[in-house]
Amino acid sequence: MVTLFKLFVRVLPVVLATGMMLGCVTVSKPSVAETQESVQNILPAVGEQVLQKGRLLDAVYTLLEDHVRRHPGAYGAAFAVPVNAGQDNRDWFCPYVFRRNGRFERVNLVDQKYNYPGQDWFKQAKEKGKAFWSEPYYDEGGGNIWMITYSLPLFENGNFAGVITTDLPVATR
Numbered sequence: 001m002v003t004l005f006k007l008f009v010r011v012l013p014v015v016l017a018t019g020m021m022l023g024c025v026t027v028s029k030p031s032v033a034e035t036q037e038s039v040q041n042i043l044p045a046v047g048e049q050v051l052q053k054g055r056l057l058d059a060v061y062t063l064l065e066d067h068v069r070r071h072p073g074a075y076g077a078a079f080a081v082p083v084n085a086g087q088d089n090r091d092w093f094c095p096y097v098f099r100r101n102g103r104f105e106r107v108n109l110v111d112q113k114y115n116y117p118g119q120d121w122f123k124q125a126k127e128k129g130k131a132f133w134s135e136p137y138y139d140e141g142g143g144n145i146w147m148i149t150y151s152l153p154l155f156e157n158g159n160f161a162g163v164i165t166t167d168l169p170v171a172t173r
Helices: 002-022 033-054 057-069 120-128
Strands: 076-080 096-100 103-108 144-154 158-170
Touching: 033 057, 033 076, 033 144, 033 158, 057 076, 057 096, 057 103, 076 144, 096 158
Parallel strands: none
Antiparallel strands: 076 096, 076 158, 096 103, 144 158
16 A cells, blocks of 8 residues: 555656646636635734844745745735834835745845835734735835735734735736
8 A cells, every 4th residue: 555655646746747738737826815814824923933033134034935935826025124203224124025937036125215114014004003905006116016915013012013914916907
């Protein structure tokens, strides 16, 4: 029985790949609703891990990339920390990971001069104090695509500590 199982494990990927090439087998992405539900369930745990890493940029990028990789329907993810009014952007911190041409790209949105504290996905999460899905919008300077964003505010010891997001692409005509 074990030998049959080993054979099955070795042969199945070849059969699937051949079937996909011939058009007999299709592998579909999860629906938007399935991706949304999964993001809502998993993002709080990712947020806790991100807070533990603090401002260790590479560690946060890795967590965000792993999160997006687990969600084939997701486009990108970000973590943004609060800033004090009147400060320049030296204390800003907003790593963003997104898919482009089948690969992951890492961008610090602060370096892109992207005013994340002024974006609805950040402002509303901070003001509401609870997670929400945005309406579709074109993210100029961030993802540069039409998307919806799930924004989850994060808190440490009852204090607002930032926002973690997941972006889903929106099909346009």
